Amino acid sequence: MKIKDRLLMQFTVLFAILLLGVLTGIYFITDSNRKSEFRNRLTERATVVAQLFLAEDNLPSDKFKDIIKKYPQSIPGEIVRIYDSSDQPVFLRDSISHEWSRAIIHKVRSSGSIRYFDRNRQVVGILYQDNSGDFCVLISAVDQYGIKAMQQLFRVMLLFFLSSLLITLIIGHFFSRVALQPIKKMIRDIRIVRSTSLDQRLNESGGKDEISELIRSFNDMLEHLEQSFETQKQFVSNASHELRTPLTSIIGSLEVSLRAKRSEDDYRKTLETVLNETEHLNELLNSLLELAQATIVDEDRQDVRLDELMWQVKDEYAAHHEVELIYHLSADQHLYTFSCNRHLLFLAIGNILKNAIKFSDGKKVDCILTANNHKTSLIIRDYGIGINEKDRENIFRPFFRAANAKKYEGVGIGLSLSEKIFRLHNVLLTVRSQPGNGTDMIMEFPQH
Amino acid sequence: MNILLVEDELKVADFIRKGLKEQLYDVTVAYDGLTGERLALENDYDVVVMDVILPQRNGLEVCKELRRLKPELPVLLLTALGTMQDKMAGFDCGADDYLVKPFHFEELIARLRVLTRRKTLIAPGTIYRVADLEVDGYKKKVTRNKKEIQLTAKEFALLEVLVIHKNRVLSRTKIAEMVWGIDFNRGTNLIDVYINYLRSKIDKGFEQQLIHTVIGMGYTLKEP
Numbered sequence: 001m002k003i004k005d006r007l008l009m010q011f012t013v014l015f016a017i018l019l020l021g022v023l024t025g026i027y028f029i030t031d032s033n034r035k036s037e038f039r040n041r042l043t044e045r046a047t048v049v050a051q052l053f054l055a056e057d058n059l060p061s062d063k064f065k066d067i068i069k070k071y072p073q074s075i076p077g078e079i080v081r082i083y084d085s086s087d088q089p090v091f092l093r094d095s096i097s098h099e100w101s102r103a104i105i106h107k108v109r110s111s112g113s114i115r116y117f118d119r120n121r122q123v124v125g126i127l128y129q130d131n132s133g134d135f136c137v138l139i140s141a142v143d144q145y146g147i148k149a150m151q152q153l154f155r156v157m158l159l160f161f162l163s164s165l166l167i168t169l170i171i172g173h174f175f176s177r178v179a180l181q182p183i184k185k186m187i188r189d190i191r192i193v194r195s196t197s198l199d200q201r202l203n204e205s206g207g208k209d210e211i212s213e214l215i216r217s218f219n220d221m222l223e224h225l226e227q228s229f230e231t232q233k234q235f236v237s238n239a240s241h242e243l244r245t246p247l248t249s250i251i252g253s254l255e256v257s258l259r260a261k262r263s264e265d266d267y268r269k270t271l272e273t274v275l276n277e278t279e280h281l282n283e284l285l286n287s288l289l290e291l292a293q294a295t296i297v298d299e300d301r302q303d304v305r306l307d308e309l310m311w312q313v314k315d316e317y318a319a320h321h322e323v324e325l326i327y328h329l330s331a332d333q334h335l336y337t338f339s340c341n342r343h344l345l346f347l348a349i350g351n352i353l354k355n356a357i358k359f360s361d362g363k364k365v366d367c368i369l370t371a372n373n374h375k376t377s378l379i380i381r382d383y384g385i386g387i388n389e390k391d392r393e394n395i396f397r398p399f400f401r402a403a404n405a406k407k408y409e410g411v412g413i414g415l416s417l418s419e420k421i422f423r424l425h426n427v428l429l430t431v432r433s434q435p436g437n438g439t440d441m442i443m444e445f446p447q448h
Numbered sequence: 449m450n451i452l453l454v455e456d457e458l459k460v461a462d463f464i465r466k467g468l469k470e471q472l473y474d475v476t477v478a479y480d481g482l483t484g485e486r487l488a489l490e491n492d493y494d495v496v497v498m499d500v501i502l503p504q505r506n507g508l509e510v511c512k513e514l515r516r517l518k519p520e521l522p523v524l525l526l527t528a529l530g531t532m533q534d535k536m537a538g539f540d541c542g543a544d545d546y547l548v549k550p551f552h553f554e555e556l557i558a559r560l561r562v563l564t565r566r567k568t569l570i571a572p573g574t575i576y577r578v579a580d581l582e583v584d585g586y587k588k589k590v591t592r593n594k595k596e597i598q599l600t601a602k603e604f605a606l607l608e609v610l611v612i613h614k615n616r617v618l619s620r621t622k623i624a625e626m627v628w629g630i631d632f633n634r635g636t637n638l639i640d641v642y643i644n645y646l647r648s649k650i651d652k653g654f655e656q657q658l659i660h661t662v663i664g665m666g667y668t669l670k671e672p
Contacts, residue, residue, distance in 0.1 A: 278550075308663060313637075325663075325664065342640070
């Protein structure tokens with residue numbers, strides 16, 4: 001699995017870099033200390049040699065014996081030279097032919113001390129002042145034991161580094177596999193859920209971690225999907241029923257009529273029936289097409305004044321019915337100017353008004369537009385037959401016709417089209433109704 | 449009355465021809481756009497009834513040509529394409545009226561009557577003025593503040609009506625009748641859309657607004 005390997009790699013590399021950094025740091029600090037220590041030793045040694053050489057006759061014999069006892073050992077491989085005031089070597093203990101250059105000797109005299117590296121040898125020089133003159137003592141040696149210790153340290157560090165890396169890889173591999181196990185399980189479970197078994201859900205363990213939340217969200221999504229598939233199926237079966245019913249009536253009437261010779265009146269009646277049914281079909285088709293087409297493209301949006309739109313809707317749909325427009329508008333025009341697809345909103349409000357008029361039982365319809373700092377709302381109120389409580393949530397479903405509405409003409413799509421359009425525009429649509437007393441359709445427009 | 453019908457569906461062409469003949473109109477039928485255009489330009493018809501979806505050349509193209517070469521010939525588009533955009537495209541090409549299929553035959557007859565009646569002769573030199581707006585009814589040119597404004601055929605027709613009746617409030621029904629023919633109220637708000645178009649071309653960017661909505665009554669073009 002890619003994420004698993006990636007996690008492992010990242011973690012191991014990070015760890016390696018960190019460890020490497022630490023080990024390198026320790027190594028260099030230790031090395032620096034070693035060199036410092038050795039330098040001190042060399043300096044002491046130079047001092048002692050000088051003292052031994054020059055003070056032999058100056059110190060009391062027991063003090064001299066003390067010194068010899070304290071610093072008897074020479075440093076392995078050391079080269080010591082003492083130069084007198086005229087830069088002549090006066091002390092040579094070993095048989096190695098090595099002389100320091102005049103330049104260096106003078107540097108010691110001018111700075112008082114000197115230290116440097118000559119390949120793997122550390123060199124220290126001091127100025128030793130004695131009553132017999134200013135002597136320059138130079139000593140060089142190889143820190144054999146120190147260097148050996150450092151090499152040992154390096155080997156140990158390398159070993160630890162590599163083995164730590166290996167252990168990290170192994171443990172990391174194990175841990176990342178365990179961490180990703182729930183996701184692998186999820187993937188297996190999801191594969192089982194296909195469109196034919198959308199009623200399946202993933203097991204929710206009730207935990208609070210991210211994986212549990214992911215599983216819950218996924219289940220929610222499945223729920224929505226299942227519902228929308230159901231709605232689709234329902235819509236298709238409703239639509240076919242609605243379309244087929246008038247067709248049945250048309251085909252039936254015509255076939256029967258053609259079976260035998262009929263009177264002119266009979267033919268007329270049949271033709272009228274058929275014409276009526278086809279008009280019904282046409283209306284249905286138009287509504288279905290509109291329902292399918294109701295989508296908004298942002299470039300279709302315009303700023304629409306709701307008071308103007310409401311009047312246009314009334315003028316269009318309420319030519320022969322008493323409809324009163326009541327406006328409670330604040331002075332700020334922006335509170336009742338709405339950015340929307342004008343045509344769709346016209347249709348949506350129009351359908352609501354058409355319904356209100358249809359079910360108004362001959363009584364007047366009020367359209368109340370309110371716009372102030374708290375809300376912008378349009379209420380279309382009729383005083384007619386009203387809607388039963390149990391029907392209230394169903395009226396926006398396509399093809400639904402409430403029981404008390406059945407004897408009125410209509411297809412049952414107008415409200416679902418309005419609802420869809422309002423939803424696309426974030427307009428909240430609520431219904432308040434009392435059977436026999438009337439209905440309020442309340443549209444609340446988002447304010448910005 | 450001489451009618452040219454351009455329709456490629458045989459059954460539809462047949463019943464329209466039959467119905468119109470019974471109304472004592474003379475009907476010639478063309479079954480594709482190219483033939484229809486040729487016939488319209490070569491002969492004298494009182495009105496052209498044309499479908500949009502046609503073989504050879506579609507109805508909108510033909511309409512544009514006819515508007516260019518024979519501007520006084522009324523064209524009625526008769527088509528199954530019924531969305532708002534389709535209607536506006538039709539009017540933008542210069543159609544005088546737009547009837548969506550399926551239609552009521554009565555309505556077709558009524559609209560044809562309106563189209564053939566509406567041949568008002570505008571004398572050359574008739575220029576209507578409101579503030580800095582100038583509308584030349586004969587040349588079909590519009591300028592505001594000396595700048596020329598491009599309008600489609602329907603936009604011009606609407607502006608002309610508003611300007612001729614300036615300072616009077618015209619109801620939507622009246623506008624529909626005068627600009628589009630009778631009984632345009634079909635649940636669309638075409639009039640409002642065109643008023644908006646007009647506003648954005650005539651009023652936008654200018655100091656004084658000329659076209660006003662009088663809520664509850666209608667629209668008016670007012671001298672500021």
